[in-house]
Amino acid sequence: MATVEDRVSVANLSVATVLYRFVAEELLSDLDIEPKHFWQGFADLVNDFGPRNRALLNRRDELQIAIDSWHQHHPYENFESTDYRAFLEETNYIETEGDDFSIDTDHVDDEIAHIPGPQLVVPITNARYSLNAANARWGSLYDAIYGTDVLGTDPPDGPYDSERGGRVIAWARTFLDKVVPLASGSHAEVERYTIANGQLTAELPDKNNLELHDATQFVGFNGEPSDPSSILLEVNSLHLELIIDRTHDIGSNDRAGIADIVLESAITSIMDCEDSVSTVDAADKVLAYRNWLGLNRGDLTAQVTKDGRTFIRKLENDRTFRSPDGGSFTLPGRALMLIRNVGHLTTTDAVLDQNGDEIPEGLLDAMITVAGSMADLTKSDSPRNSRLGSIYVVKPKMHGSAEVAFTNDVFSQVENVLGLPNNTVKLGIMDEERRTTLNLKECIRAAQSRVAFINTGFLDRTGDEIHTSMEAGPMVRKADMRTEQWITAYEDWNVDIGIECGLLGRAQIGKGMWAAPNQMAKMLREKINHPQSGANCAWVPSPTAATLHATHYFHENVITKQAEIAEGGRRAQIDDLIQIPVSPHTDWSDDEIIAELENNAQGIPGYTVRWIDQGIGCSTVPDIHDVGLMEDRATCRISSQHIANWLHHGVVDEMTVRTVFERMAVTVDRQNETDELYTPMSPDFDGHAFLAALALVFEGREQPSGYTEPILHERRRMRKAEIHQAN
Numbered sequence: 061m062a063t064v065e066d067r068v069s070v071a072n073l074s075v076a077t078v079l080y081r082f083v084a085e086e087l088l089s090d091l092d093i094e095p096k097h098f099w100q101g102f103a104d105l106v107n108d109f110g111p112r113n114r115a116l117l118n119r120r121d122e123l124q125i126a127i128d129s130w131h132q133h134h135p136y137e138n139f140e141s142t143d144y145r146a147f148l149e150e151t152n153y154i155e156t157e158g159d160d161f162s163i164d165t166d167h168v169d170d171e172i173a174h175i176p177g178p179q180l181v182v183p184i185t186n187a188r189y190s191l192n193a194a195n196a197r198w199g200s201l202y203d204a205i206y207g208t209d210v211l212g213t214d215p216p217d218g219p220y221d222s223e224r225g226g227r228v229i230a231w232a233r234t235f236l237d238k239v240v241p242l243a244s245g246s247h248a249e250v251e252r253y254t255i256a257n258g259q260l261t262a263e264l265p266d267k268n269n270l271e272l273h274d275a276t277q278f279v280g281f282n283g284e285p286s287d288p289s290s291i292l293l294e295v296n297s298l299h300l301e302l303i304i305d306r307t308h309d310i311g312s313n314d315r316a317g318i319a320d321i322v323l324e325s326a327i328t329s330i331m332d333c334e335d336s337v338s339t340v341d342a343a344d345k346v347l348a349y350r351n352w353l354g355l356n357r358g359d360l361t362a363q364v365t366k367d368g369r370t371f372i373r374k375l376e377n378d379r380t381f382r383s384p385d386g387g388s389f390t391l392p393g394r395a396l397m398l399i400r401n402v403g404h405l406t407t408t409d410a411v412l413d414q415n416g417d418e419i420p421e422g423l424l425d426a427m428i429t430v431a432g433s434m435a436d437l438t439k440s441d442s443p444r445n446s447r448l449g450s451i452y453v454v455k456p457k458m459h460g461s462a463e464v465a466f467t468n469d470v471f472s473q474v475e476n477v478l479g480l481p482n483n484t485v486k487l488g489i490m491d492e493e494r495r496t497t498l499n500l501k502e503c504i505r506a507a508q509s510r511v512a513f514i515n516t517g518f519l520d521r522t523g524d525e526i527h528t529s530m531e532a533g534p535m536v537r538k539a540d541m542r543t544e545q546w547i548t549a550y551e552d553w554n555v556d557i558g559i560e561c562g563l564l565g566r567a568q569i570g571k572g573m574w575a576a577p578n579q580m581a582k583m584l585r586e587k588i589n590h591p592q593s594g595a596n597c598a599w600v601p602s603p604t605a606a607t608l609h610a611t612h613y614f615h616e617n618v619i620t621k622q623a624e625i626a627e628g629g630r631r632a633q634i635d636d637l638i639q640i641p642v643s644p645h646t647d648w649s650d651d652e653i654i655a656e657l658e659n660n661a662q663g664i665p666g667y668t669v670r671w672i673d674q675g676i677g678c679s680t681v682p683d684i685h686d687v688g689l690m691e692d693r694a695t696c697r698i699s700s701q702h703i704a705n706w707l708h709h710g711v712v713d714e715m716t717v718r719t720v721f722e723r724m725a726v727t728v729d730r731q732n733e734t735d736e737l738y739t740p741m742s743p744d745f746d747g748h749a750f751l752a753a754l755a756l757v758f759e760g761r762e763q764p765s766g767y768t769e770p771i772l773h774e775r776r777r778m779r780k781a782e783i784h785q786a787n
Contacts, residue, residue: 067412070096071103074412076342087353087431090438093478101477102427106411106419109470113404113420116463120765123495124528126151131531136642139532141635148498154634155461155499162562163508165486167448171396172486172512172568175297176618177327178606179570179597180395183336183678184348187362188373192603194355195376196326197395198301199607201235202228202310203320208580208604220309229314232321239614240293240300241273250316253304255285258384260293280381280389292381295614299324299391323614326606328568328597329395331355333425334402334456335520335693336678338671340776342410349428352399356435356445378443390442396452397445398488398513399433401425403457404466406769422455423470429453430474430485437484451480452512454488457520457767459495461502468507488513488568491554492520492694493765494528498637500557514563515570515599516554518547523697525641526705527766533642534709537656538702541641549636555594555622556630564622571598575690577680580608591616594625601690646711654720657712658684660699662724665741665753667691669728672749672775673739682731684724693768696756700768704760717757725750748775748782 068080084095130147148154171177182193205228207215216224233248242250242262252263260278262270272278272293279299283289291302303320305311311319333339333348354360361374376393383389402425407418433451436444446452455467464487471485487510489496489503496503504511525546526535541547551571558569571590574583583605590598591612600606625631648656666681680688689695706712725741732738741750752775756768763770 071099072414073099073103073106074416075099076410078346079342079410082346082349083428086350087428090357091431091434091478093431098427098431098477102411102423103414105423105427105470105473105477106413108473109423109466110413110420112466113423116404116459116466117764119462120459123151123153124765127153127528128531131529136533136640139640139642141638145635145638148638153460153495153498155502157499157501158505160560161505161508163504163511163566165483165509165512165566167450167484168486168512168566169396169446169448169450170297171327171392172452173566175327176591176596177298177613178325178600178609179568180326180329180603180606181332181336181400181573181599181601182329184331184333184351184399185337185339185344185677187351187354187360188364190331190351190355191360191362191373191375193326193329193331194394194397195373196329196603196606197324197376197392198322198379199325199603199610201232201300201321201323201607201611204580204604204607205231208608209578210581210584210608212581225310229310229318235611235614236321239295239611240277242270243273245270247316253288253291253302253316255281255288255291255384260291278384280383282381290381296617296619298327298610298613300614323607323610324391325610326395326600326603328398330398330400330454330599332400332678333429334400338675338677338772338776340773341780342408344675345408345410345424349432352429353432353435355397356433358439358443375443392443394443394445398452398454399429400454400456400488401429403455404463405457405764405767406773426453426470426474427477430471430480431478434478434480437480449484450512451485452488453485454490454513456490457493457765458489458503459493459765460499461506464489464496464503465506468510471510483509486510486512488515490515490517490520492517493524494521497521497550497553498634500554501561504557504561504563508561511561511563511567513568513570514554514558515568515572515595515597516551517572517694518542519572519575519694519698521550522547523694523701523766526698526701527760527763529640529642530701530705530708530761532640534646534711535702535705536641536643537648537652538660538698544641545639546637546641549632549639551593553630553632553637555625556632559594559622559626560630564619564626568596569594569622571595573599573690574601574605574609575695576687577601577605577690578688580605584608584611588612588616591618592621594618594622646709648711653706653712654716657703657706657717657720658724660703661717661720661757662727663689663691663699664696664756665721665725665750666728666731667696668753668756668772668775669732669739669741669749671772672752672779673747674737675776675780684727686731693772696768697766700756700760701766703757704766707757708761714758718754721750721754721757725753748779751775 066077067074180193182189236247250262277293279294280292281288301322304317305319306317308319311317364373378390378393380390402421406421408421409418411419487507662684670676678692681691729740755771
């Protein structure tokens with residue numbers, strides 16, 4: 061926590077000096093806004109919305125107490141969904157659904173409104189990752205296949221493997237035959253591509269020339285028509301580029317001279333200030349805000365060392381092509397960026413209010429991330445993030461329509477303070493809390509002129525499902541959760557309600573993260589169900605995953621699928637959504653119980669040890685079988701709540717849990733033994749990281765909505781204080 065000497069008093073606020081200087085010297089340097097006006101406007105925001113924020117959190121607590129009491133008086137073996145639903149409606153947990161309506165969000169960029177594709181989510185505190193995400197609009201299909209397990213084996217170490225390279229090319233040619241087929245034959249047979257009379261022609265060995273089956277898929281090229289250096293094709297509003305270079309190592313051995321196939325990949329990217337970061341004080345927050353400002357200004361850079369070579373990474377420029385009719389045009393070189401703020405729960409000591417209390421962190425995020433986005437709006441040249449003058453903010457962990465209405469009002473006041481037109485800020489509603497799911501239509505209505513994004517998030521949504529129904533009984537094993545009735549209904553309901561509320565052509569309907577970044581073959585088999593479900597976008601953990609997941613959107617026409625779903629009406633019902641995933645039996649064997657406990661327990665200290673000790677908010681953590689899985693606060697929430705539930709209902713006891721956690725900590729120590737910055741948890745098991753892991757379980761029932769933030773933030777602050785004192 062910043063000391064008195066590290067603070068500046070302004071507008072009855074106490075602002076950490078590092079934040080105050082950032083605002084004055086960087087954030088507002090190119091804006092026609094004086095620091096005095098900024099801080100007075102922010103003080104008014106805190107005074108007006110701080111009490112409302114606390115009231116909303118109190119309402120969450122009131123509803124949770126009522127639900128706990130209901131379950132305690134209604135044993136699950138006698139559970140009747142009609143009685144349960146009547147109770148939820150009586151308490152207004154389930155709100156009265158109003159008349160049909162359609163959102164009227166305007167000035168929405170094509171990447172949000174009309175172009176389905178992958179959505180990449182990265183921690184904004186890591187400049188290199190942020191730049192990679194922004195630049196992931198285009199990705200090499202050859203590299204994505206060669207460097208992953210898509211071909212059935214892991215990529216080799218060492219020099220280029222020509223046999224594997226041949227298999228990559230064959231895979232890619234099959235892909236071309238499916239999404240941009242020739243009138244007959246295969247792209248694998250083509251010896252030369254040329255352009256004549258505005259049409260793409262493929263020359264075969266017998267000198268016959270073929271055109272595309274759908275000639276309109278050819279939309280551009282570079283080089284000379286008789287000898288193009290690249291060919292641009294369009295499928296389902298996405299582009300792919302054939303890079304032709306017969307002097308290239310790959311192109312020189314390719315029949316048609318193709319050196320690579322580049323796909324339009326991460327159409328949008330979410331720069332995250334929330335679950336994937338560890339920001340617990342003013343210095344941390346300034347790092348996040350500075351990177352966001354740099355992305356919007358276009359001047360963020362990062363020094364990268366790769367393969368023994370050091371270079372500076374920066375944002376890509378737009379891509380220019382010649383059109384078939386002889387003109388020219390450009391396509392965006394970067395993903396459209398959204399910024400995810402924190403939810404309503406957390407507070408920050410970066411600013412203290414007039415009573416000396418920490419302010420809601422979400423209010424600070426709202427004010428500063430919107431101001432940072434203005435650097436893009438005020439640009440006089442390209443590339444622009446939003447070509448239509450909008451700012452896209454994703455708001456997580458909202459419970460019900462009153463919290464969405466609160467967020468809508470917050471951004472209205474922020475716009476007023478910063479001199480922006482009303483509804484410049486477009487809102488992403490994350491459908492990841494049970495009360496938002498059940499009331500999704502009313503949540504959308506509460507911000508119907510801002511909504512530009514809704515999505516499902518299995519991990520946080522399951523964590524809230526467990527915590528909300530903690531008293532109902534022991535939950536099914538975590539792996540079985542995906543087959544429960546409520547989760548199938550949840551995924552359908554989100555798309556159904558989004559379509560019903562007029563999101564098509566105005567907003568994204570999204571799906572959640574693929575959390576196994578090293579299992580790309582499995583992702584290719586399974587994640588195609590997201591575009592098939594009618595989702596405009598789905599989350600991916602890396603640029604490589606974005607390129608591979610993009611192939612699904614070339615295969616599947618999401619817009620057509622959404623139209624088909626719209627004709628059928630709602631596929632899920634409220635009664636499906638309120639089915640509680642309590643296990644129908646608890647006669648698991650001791651081995652099954654320990655296996656489940658170990659599976660959940662291993663990821664928690666594996667995550668907290670990096671979060672607490674190194675300030676890493678999201679990383680690939682090896683599971684108990686040494687398979688790398690992406691862990692963030694959402695994965696930590698579901699695992700800790702599941703153990704807390706079993707502990708509460710006597711499936712496991714405290715001593716067993718503690719013993720398993722110690723054993724898993726030893727495993728985590730082994731998995732990280734090559735990390736020079738790593739601090740082992742064993743043999744003492746008394747460090748902040750390990751104690752945080754235990755607290756997430758043993759105090760899990762008492763944590764608001766089962767969130768991990770209070771415990772993680774407290775322990776990270778304590779650890780930072782220790783490091784500061786030691787230095």
